[in-house]
Amino acid sequence: MTASVGRLAADGRLGAATARSLGRLVQGYGISAALGVPLGIAMARSLLVQRALRPAVLGLQALPSICWLPLAVLWFGLSETAILFVVVMGSLLAVAIATEDGVSGIDPVLLRAAGTLGIHGPRFVAGVLLPAALPGILTGLKLGWSFAWRALMAGELLFVAGGLGQLLSQGRELLDAAQVMGVMLCIVAIGVAVDQVLFRLLEVRIRRRWGLVEVS
Amino acid sequence: MRPRAGRPSHIPGFRAGRQAHGIAHSLRMWTELLARLLGRPVRGRLVPHPARLGPPKIDVFRVGHRFANRVVALRDVNVAVHSGEFVCLVGPSGCGKTTLLYALAGHIAPSGGRISVDGVQVTGPGPDRLLVFQEPALFPWLTVRQNLVFALRSRGLGRAEADARAREYVHLVHLDGFEDTLPHQLSGGMRMRVQLARALAMDPAVLLMDEPFAALDAQTRSHMHELLQRIWTRDRKTVVFVTHDVREALVLGDRVVVMAARPGRVLHDLEVHLPRPRDPDDPALVEMSRLVREELRRAERAAAEAAAPGEAPDATRPPDDGAPRRSAPALGAPL
Ligand SMILES: Nc1ncnc2c1ncn2[C@@H]1O[C@H](COP(=O)(O)OP(=O)(O)OP(=O)(O)O)[C@@H](O)[C@H]1O
Ligand SMILES: [Mg+2]
Numbered sequence: 001m002t003a004s005v006g007r008l009a010a011d012g013r014l015g016a017a018t019a020r021s022l023g024r025l026v027q028g029y030g031i032s033a034a035l036g037v038p039l040g041i042a043m044a045r046s047l048l049v050q051r052a053l054r055p056a057v058l059g060l061q062a063l064p065s066i067c068w069l070p071l072a073v074l075w076f077g078l079s080e081t082a083i084l085f086v087v088v089m090g091s092l093l094a095v096a097i098a099t100e101d102g103v104s105g106i107d108p109v110l111l112r113a114a115g116t117l118g119i120h121g122p123r124f125v126a127g128v129l130l131p132a133a134l135p136g137i138l139t140g141l142k143l144g145w146s147f148a149w150r151a152l153m154a155g156e157l158l159f160v161a162g163g164l165g166q167l168l169s170q171g172r173e174l175l176d177a178a179q180v181m182g183v184m185l186c187i188v189a190i191g192v193a194v195d196q197v198l199f200r201l202l203e204v205r206i207r208r209r210w211g212l213v214e215v216s
Numbered sequence: 217m218r219p220r221a222g223r224p225s226h227i228p229g230f231r232a233g234r235q236a237h238g239i240a241h242s243l244r245m246w247t248e249l250l251a252r253l254l255g256r257p258v259r260g261r262l263v264p265h266p267a268r269l270g271p272p273k274i275d276v277f278r279v280g281h282r283f284a285n286r287v288v289a290l291r292d293v294n295v296a297v298h299s300g301e302f303v304c305l306v307g308p309s310g311c312g313k314t315t316l317l318y319a320l321a322g323h324i325a326p327s328g329g330r331i332s333v334d335g336v337q338v339t340g341p342g343p344d345r346l347l348v349f350q351e352p353a354l355f356p357w358l359t360v361r362q363n364l365v366f367a368l369r370s371r372g373l374g375r376a377e378a379d380a381r382a383r384e385y386v387h388l389v390h391l392d393g394f395e396d397t398l399p400h401q402l403s404g405g406m407r408m409r410v411q412l413a414r415a416l417a418m419d420p421a422v423l424l425m426d427e428p429f430a431a432l433d434a435q436t437r438s439h440m441h442e443l444l445q446r447i448w449t450r451d452r453k454t455v456v457f458v459t460h461d462v463r464e465a466l467v468l469g470d471r472v473v474v475m476a477a478r479p480g481r482v483l484h485d486l487e488v489h490l491p492r493p494r495d496p497d498d499p500a501l502v503e504m505s506r507l508v509r510e511e512l513r514r515a516e517r518a519a520a521e522a523a524a525p526g527e528a529p530d531a532t533r534p535p536d537d538g539a540p541r542r543s544a545p546a547l548g549a550p551l
Pocket of ligand 2: 313314315350426
């Protein structure tokens with residue numbers, strides 16, 4: 001198994017596939033975060049938006065992300081866009097829901113303080129709402145990340161599009177279990193690295209700054 | 217309220233006369249002296265607040281509030297605060313002091329009555345009023361200085377200006393050296409002082425303060441009293457100050473509004489006639505605070521009797537609660 005991973009790494013296929021997958025992930029996940037956070041804030045702050053969108057968001061959240069693939073293929077063909085669409089749909093709603101929870105959970109006295117100090121508009125959203133909800137938003141982003149990663153792998157497995165998923169199905173076609181397991185290991189490693197290193201670090205930093213943990 | 221007879225050192229005229237600032241003071245001194253010479257009983261320094269002429273700065277008119285859980289936090293509250301006045305609200309825990317302050321600040325809409333500031337009905341928070349919360353209410357992700365700067369910048373101050381002002385007010389509340397500390401690294405009393413600094417730095421015309429000094433030791437508290445009074449006299453602010461501590465109210469206030477609970481209402485609206493600066497250990501002040509506390513205890517006893525089973529007149533009250541009623545509260549009744 002090590003040999004086959006080594007082989008893949010040596011001829012550059014592993015690197016290229018990883019770069020390809022991560023590139024897609026960053027794009028898709030970026031879109032999810034950029035749309036999901038404002039959507040979550042809007043759902044928490046506006047009764048109208050909440051009434052209109054919340055049932056749909058909660059309902060669609062129950063749909064496994066790969067179920068979006070047939071629709072994506074119908075709309076966008078067997079293209080990059082189709083995979084991005086699946087990644088976005090897989091993580092957007094989780095980010096939105098966690099952000100909504102985070103914003104609804106803000107200590108009301110902070111909102112009142114902002115009101116009495118006359119903090120309005122963009123300054124209020126960027127300076128009070130977002131930072132106050134940040135611990136909750138980060139949880140959502142973390143969840144969204146793992147959903148996006150899964151959706152991406154599922155998408156890449158289902159049609160030839162390059163990336164780690166394709167390396168997996170290639171291994172299967174070649175009846176090379178070692179390659180399959182090696183690539184699986186890489187996928188786990190990347191997932192864990194981002195989850196446990198990047199997000200964990202951010203989370204600890206934020207919780208410490210916000211005074212949510214004991215500082216010893 | 218009357219001071220005991222035979223205590224000449226408590227006669228207001230003499231003290232007030234020594235530091236009289238204006239015609240009003242000397243007039244009062246002479247009338248009181250005259251009254252004394254003619255053998256009539258001398259009015260105390262705590263007198264029912266007479267209705268003042270002219271439009272008030274803050275007008276609380278027949279305000280009632282009932283929360284969604286049917287708790288009547290306020291009933292038929294009438295208070296008029298004139299510009300530049302320092303009014304203290306005292307009353308037992310749960311009598312609606314915070315609720316009234318929230319209504320003044322525009323954070324809740326009272327379910328009955330009308331609150332106006334400068335003749336304009338209050339419908340929400342406004343830049344003319346600033347509430348100092350019972351909790352520290354600091355932004356936890358910002359340092360002490362950033363908390364002030366952020367608020368000041370939202371008022372349109374430039375970066376340098378806001379920074380200088382923040383530094384100045386942090387110094388005024390005796391927190392030098394803590395500028396770059398996060399709120400959760402401060403003690404409760406220090407956090408309240410940061411909030412006070414933020415409020416004072418914002419320089420509002422009306423300051424609404426909810427027990428800002430409850431968590432402070434006597435020494436720091438008296439420093440904060442001095443600071444607050446200095447700024448109040450310098451900038452002619454209108455202050456509504458809530459406290460549990462009757463003596464604190466008497467040290468700070470031009471007026472002391474005594475409230476009672478269940479339902480929250482005004483019992484007395486008293487004017488404090490004592491020269492400033494006032495000493496919390498001044499026997500006259502101590503005596504006044506004893507009388508006010510006695511009054512509070514009496515109200516509490518009456519409420520307890522009313523709530524006792526079998527004789528519950530509370531149940532016979534009209535269920536309108538928040539709605540204004542005809543009968544005025546015992547404003548100005550002598551204690
Ligand atoms: N959000 C709320 N919902 C329902 N009831 C409330 C709410 N806030 C306060 N009350 C009730 O209203 C009454 C007045 O509360 P308030 O906080 O104004 O009292 P307070 O005079 O400020 O007391 P304290 O001195 O303890 O701060 C209390 O009986 C309380 O139970
Ligand atoms: Mg209170």
